[in-house]
Amino acid sequence: MYRVLLIEDDPMVQEVNRQMIEQVDGFTVVGLAGNGEEGLRLIDELRPDLAMIDIYMPQLDGLETVKQIRARGHEVDIIAITAASDIETVRRVLQNGAFDYIVKPFKFERLKQALGNYRAFRQSLAEKESLTQAELDALRQTAEQPAAPLPELPKGLNEVTLEKVVAYLRQHRFPVSAEEVAEGVGIARVTARRYLEYLEKTGKVVLDVQYGGVGRPVNRYHLKTI
Structure with missing residues (x-):
């Protein structure tokens, strides 16, 4: 079992990422840190195999960490x-030796790929005292597989807020409205609707129009299952 320390300052994103990491066979999250300083302290204490680190953080950012x-x-x-x-x-x-670099927002499959590549790399190193050039090349190719690029965000949207919206959707099994997303993420309802409409347009979420007995129908959204 590979022991993971997750260093992420947003509590909502931190929890969602923790859940996704622990869905991958062979990995367990042994510690959570909200900034780089706390992360360094926990590395000293816990001696994890792998640290998964955000870049934009207070006190000590990810690059300096x-x-x-x-x-x-x-x-x-x-x-x-x-x-x-x-x-x-x-x-x-x-340059400082990161095994992989995952750009938010990302799909679970991309995280699973990165952890699977890491697991294969560690297992190969543990099983052999030396590697042939072909084996080294195969390991490097596995580690360097690129993720499919996401479409460029429309003007007025940003990746950090988009990841928070996606994180909120991952936490809810049932379709949610723009108003619920706005309250959960801490943004305006019209802003939440723009992010949800973008996610629908790019095929990441599904729109579910719900009709009640009185008043206008309510648009609700949920992540598209793969």
Whole structure:
């Protein structure tokens, strides 16, 4: 069982990501941190196999956290899981030895792929004292498989809020309205509706129009099952 430390400052996203990680065979979340400083302390205490780290965090951001992990000589492996998608941040995180880089919002399949690749990599290293060039190449190709790019967000929408909306939807089995999403995420109802309409347009959610006895029908949304 691979022991994972999740470093993420948003409690809602943190809980959803924890649940997804623990759906993947062979992985358990042993600690949760809300910022880089807390994450470094828990790495010292818990000695996890893998740290999954957000970039945009208070007190100590993810990039500096990754650098501190390496400077302190920790052997923990790293997967970045973040809304930060600019080239410079990606380059610097990978230069500091991150195994993978997952851009929010993402599908469960992308997280499962990353953890599966990591598991295969660790198992290969544990089973053999040395690797052939072909085996090394195969491991590198597995680790570097890119995720399918998401469509560019319309003007006025941002990746951080989109991930919060998706996280809210993941927490609810039944269809929810824009008003419920707005209250749960902490945004205006019209803003919630824009994000939901974008997710419907891109095939991520399904619209369910519910008709009551009185008044206008209510649009409700739920994540599309795969």
